[in-house]
Amino acid sequence: MFRFPMFPTSSPRIRRAASVALLAAGLSLSAFAQADEFVLQSADLHEGDTVPGLHLLPACNGGNVSPALEWKNPPAGTRSFAVTVFDPDAPTGNGWWHWAMVNLPAATTGLERGAKPPAGALQLRNDFGAAGYSGPCPPPGKPHRYEFTVWALKSDKLRLDANTKAALGGFMARADALGHATITVQYGQAK
Known part of the structure; x- marks a missing residue:
C-alpha cells in the first residue's frame, strides 16, 4: 500500500x-x-470509417475530390504546414502516396472540400504521377488504410518544386515537423 x-x-x-x-x-x-492537443478534423472523414465515394478515384466509382480538412492547436513555433495522404498497405513494399501539399502558410487552419492550393502552397507529384489529390482505389482484397496527415513545420518553406515526388515531400515534412495530426480511414474492394 x-x-x-x-x-x-x-x-x-x-x-x-x-x-x-x-x-x-x-x-x-x-x-x-x-x-491543447494538435488535432485534425474533417466533415468528410472520421477515424476508422470507410472513405466516402466522393473521395475515391473514378475507377472505384468515385468523384476524386479531396476531403475537407480542418486543424487546430498547432505546436508553438509553427511556420507552415504540409498535408499528406499515404496508403501504407499498398503492395509496393513502401506504400503509396496519394497527395502531398506543402508550404501552406502558418495562418492556414484547413482546406475546403476539393481545395486548390492557397497562395504560396505547392502540390507535389503523387504516385499516380499527378500533382494534386488522387483518391483511394486499391486492388481487390483486404481493405487499405489511408493516413490523412497535417504536419506543423518549423520552416516557412520546404525547398521543393512542382516536379518533386510526394514521397520526398513526406520525408521532408516528417524531418521538419514540430508535430502532426492524423485521421486514418479505410477502403477496400471485394475480390
Whole structure:
C-alpha cells in the first residue's frame, strides 16, 4: 500500500481521501493537456470509417475530390504546414502516396472540400504521377488504410518544386515537423 509521508496519521479515511484528491488532480491535468492537443478534423472523414465515394478515384466509382480538412492547436513555433495522404498497405513494399501539399502558410487552419492550393502552397507529384489529390482505389482484397496527415513545420518553406515526388515531400515534412495530426480511414474492394 502506498503511504503518504506528508500525512502523519495512519487513518485509512484520510489516506483514501488524499488518494482520491491526487487522482482527481491528475485527471484534471490530463484533460487540460489534451485540450491543447494538435488535432485534425474533417466533415468528410472520421477515424476508422470507410472513405466516402466522393473521395475515391473514378475507377472505384468515385468523384476524386479531396476531403475537407480542418486543424487546430498547432505546436508553438509553427511556420507552415504540409498535408499528406499515404496508403501504407499498398503492395509496393513502401506504400503509396496519394497527395502531398506543402508550404501552406502558418495562418492556414484547413482546406475546403476539393481545395486548390492557397497562395504560396505547392502540390507535389503523387504516385499516380499527378500533382494534386488522387483518391483511394486499391486492388481487390483486404481493405487499405489511408493516413490523412497535417504536419506543423518549423520552416516557412520546404525547398521543393512542382516536379518533386510526394514521397520526398513526406520525408521532408516528417524531418521538419514540430508535430502532426492524423485521421486514418479505410477502403477496400471485394475480390
